[in-house]
Structures are given as C-alpha cells and as structure tokens.
Amino acid sequence: xxxxxxxxxxxxxxxxxxxxxxxxxxxxxxxxxxxxxxxxxxxxxxxxxxxxxxxxxxxxxxxxxxxxxxxxxxxxxxxxxxxxxxxxxxxxxxxxxxxxxxxxxxxxxxxxxxxxxxxxxxxxxxxxxxxxxxxxxxxxxxxxxxxxxxxxxx
Amino acid sequence: xxxxxxxxxxxxxxxxxxxxxxxxxxxxxxxxxxxxxxxxxxxxxxxxxxxxxxxxxxxxxxxxxxxxxxxxxxxxxxxxxxxxxxxxxxxxxxxxxxxxxxxx
Numbered sequence: 001x002x003x004x005x006x007x008x009x010x011x012x013x014x015x016x017x018x019x020x021x022x023x024x025x026x027x028x029x030x031x032x033x034x035x036x037x038x039x040x041x042x043x044x045x046x047x048x049x050x051x052x053x054x055x056x057x058x059x060x061x062x063x064x065x066x067x068x069x070x071x072x073x074x075x076x077x078x079x080x081x082x083x084x085x086x087x088x089x090x091x092x093x094x095x096x097x098x099x100x101x102x103x104x105x106x107x108x109x110x111x112x113x114x115x116x117x118x119x120x121x122x123x124x125x126x127x128x129x130x131x132x133x134x135x136x137x138x139x140x141x142x143x144x145x146x147x148x149x150x151x152x153x154x
Numbered sequence: 155x156x157x158x159x160x161x162x163x164x165x166x167x168x169x170x171x172x173x174x175x176x177x178x179x180x181x182x183x184x185x186x187x188x189x190x191x192x193x194x195x196x197x198x199x200x201x202x203x204x205x206x207x208x209x210x211x212x213x214x215x216x217x218x219x220x221x222x223x224x225x226x227x228x229x230x231x232x233x234x235x236x237x238x239x240x241x242x243x244x245x246x247x248x249x250x251x252x253x254x255x256x257x258x
Contacts, residue, residue, distance in 0.1 A: 005244035007236050011227070016239075020247045028254045042250040095179070111258075115247075128226050132178050134238040 014127045018117040026113040030082045030105050045072070052079055058087070074098065089119075096130065097122045164208045169193060170201050174210065174224065181214070181223035 008017040022029050032038050036047035039060075049059040056076040063069050074088035083105055090098040102118040121127040164170055169191065176182065176190060188198040202222060205211040209228045214221045 003240075003244070005240055005247055007240040007243070009236055009239075018240075018243055020243070022247070022251050022254075024251060024254050025258070028257055029250075031257070032250045032254050038253060041253050042246055044246075044249075129179055131236055131239050132224075132226070132229075134242045 009127070009131055012124055014121045014124045016119045016121075016127060016131065018115075018119070020115045020117075021108065022113050022115065023111065024113055025111055026082050026105060026107040029113045029115065033085060033103070051076065054078055097126060099126075099130070164204055164210060167201070169198075170205055173198075173201060173205060174229065177211065177222060177224045181221050183216075183219045183221055185219075187222065 004022075005018065005020045008019070009015075032042060034050075034052050036050050039045070039050065040047050043060065045060040045062045047059075048061055049057055051057050053076065056079075058074055058076060060072040061069055062072070071092040072089065073092060074090055076085065076087045078084060078086040085101075085103040085105075087101050087103075088098045089101055090096070099122075100120045102116075102120075104116040104118075106114045106116070108114050121130060172191070173187060176187060184199060184202055185195075187202065188195045191198055202211065206213055206222075209225055211222050212225045214223060
C-alpha cells in the first residue's frame, strides 16, 4: 500500500515538506484546522487560543504523562479559506527557534483532497534537530518505560 | 568485518544510547558528556570511541577540546529519524481523517 503521508527532507536544506492525501472533501479538511474542538482531538492538545485571521495568534498546550505542560504558539500570517494557511510555530521554553509554515490545501476530486505543508527552519542544524525529535522522544519514552518497570521490581 | 552489525551492537548498549540522546540536540565535549554519567570517565571515553568508530558520532577539534556531534546520516541509517517524524504526522492525519469522516 502506498503511504498516505510523505516526508521530503533533503540533506543540507533547512526545510521539510510533508504531503498527505485525504479521503475528505477539501472543505472538511480545511475545517479540521479551524475549529478548536476538532483541532484538540486530532492534535491531542488543548487549544487556548486560535484566531483564524491575518495577524491572529494561536496558543496550544499539552500535558505529558509526567505532568509537564508544553506550550506551543505562533502567529497566523495569512489565511485563505479552503486554500492556504501561513503561520509561525514555536515550542516555548525550549532552545528551538520559531519556524515558518506554509500549508496549501488542494482539491483532488469532490471527495478527496491534498495537504502540502512546507516548513522552513532558521538553519540546517535546527531542521535536523526537529527531524530527530520524535526519535529522541522515542528513546526517552523507552527509557521512562524501562524505569517504571524497574521501579515496580524493587 | 560486518560494519552494519557493529552499528546495531553499538546502539544496543544503554549508556551509548543515552549518549546519542544527549547529542541529539547539541554538540558536547567528552568531559561534558561524562559529567552526565556516574560511570568512570575512561568507560565513557571507551563508549565514545566505539560510537565514533562506527561513525554514529563525528569528532571536531575545538582548540584543545574534542567536540562530539551526531553524524545524522549514519544515525538515520539505523534509527531512521525521518521515518519516526513521518509516522508522528501520519498518526495525526489519520486521526484528522477519521474525525472529519463523521461530518461527510
């Protein structure tokens, strides 16, 4: 089966391109980015603020299993219904710097649509770190799991 | 010599995995790396040597200090970072699709 979500990250470039085909009409795909209660469900986050307009701000918060609160925020630079969102994204209280995201929504047919997400980072090194983050978190989670198992044995 | 098997043996050790994790977000000197472990400094040096030999780490001379950094292309070969990043987004988008199908 062909993979629905594709990542394009060339070496020595400070960008990542994520593409995804959806079995959804374009308006429903776009709606998933607009309504806070829907965003909360698929992003697994709490939506504190989501101003869907030019120069609007957004602010999400997640709480990890250890009880730590992580804050994500940015500014919506441009938003065109069923077409485009241009925004910044930042993880607060981390060494990671803000990134610029271009989200392009396209119809494929009446019942299918496509998302092209183009993320630009300040440097190649930062891009590589962000790409490595799920890997690092994976090791961390495995380590925490191991620790909780060991603690039960004691 | 089976280099590929050596790479997997290298990451099979928990201390060496912890070193890779430390270096995932920053480059560090051997001393700074060793400060994160209770293990004796020569033991940490041995781990760094193994990780460098199988090219998971790169050494950079900074004055009198040797700075260690991840070699992304080699680590990617083993752990495939991009694949885990892809899976994270794939899961999110699968959820989005399931949720929005209720509105069709």
